[in-house]
Each structure stands twice: as structure tokens, then as C-alpha cells.
Amino acid sequence: MSDTYREKIIEQALESSRNWIANFNNGNARACIDTYTNDAVMNARPFGTYRGIQEIESFWKPFIETGAGELEYSNVKVAIENETTVLLAADWKMNLGRGIIIQERWVKQEDGKWLLEFDDFEVLEQY
Secondary structure: OOHHHHHHHHHHHHHHHHHHHHHHHOOOHHHHHOOEEEEEEEEEEOOEEEEHHHHHHHHHHHHHHOOOOOOEEEEEEEEEEEOOEEEEEEEEEEOOEEEEEEEEEEEEOOOOOEEEEEEEEEEEEEO
């Protein structure tokens, strides 16, 4: 895989991640939820593990509706697993707390969209 192609894959996945953050900050829970695959797994420490789009929606929809926002990622680390899978780790902060993203697994779908197949994050401090 050429460096140019690797950069293209990383940029596509990062654009999807930035779109998720923008939708979160705009209070668009539906767009955030639609970024997960139907069978995605989300480990939201210390709250629990959510399997499938309906369980993930049961976490994000009420949380976003409480006014959570101002989400920012820092210290972002990206790794290419293969041509259709990119792993992301980062620190995060928002108006309600801060924590770490242990791993987001972004997977390119047949239609070219990048979706979250696995999301593992931890809340280190709540404000």
C-alpha cells in the first residue's frame, strides 16, 4: 500500500470521526447513532457495554438530549488495520467531563461510507 493511499484511507476515516463530533456538538443524536453499524459494540466505561444499534441508541439519545456538547479530541492516534479498517485512539473532553477513547474501529462499507463497528471509551472525570 503506497503512502498516498494510506493517507487517503486515514483522511476518510478521520473525516467520518470529525462528522460524528460535529453532529454530537450540534445535538444531532440520530446522525451519531446512524454512524454505527447495525451490529456494532460500544463499551462505555463505567456505564456498560451496548450491543447493536438499538442499545447504542438507548445510551446516546438521552445523553445528547441532556445538552452534552463541546466535544473535542486531542492526542489522536490512528492506525490502519487494513484497506477498510482504521483504528483511532484519543483523549476527549466536553462540557460534562473528560476521558479517553481506547479504540474506535472505523470500517469502510461497500457504499464507501465509514461506520463505527467498535467503540471503546472511558469517562475519567464528570463535571
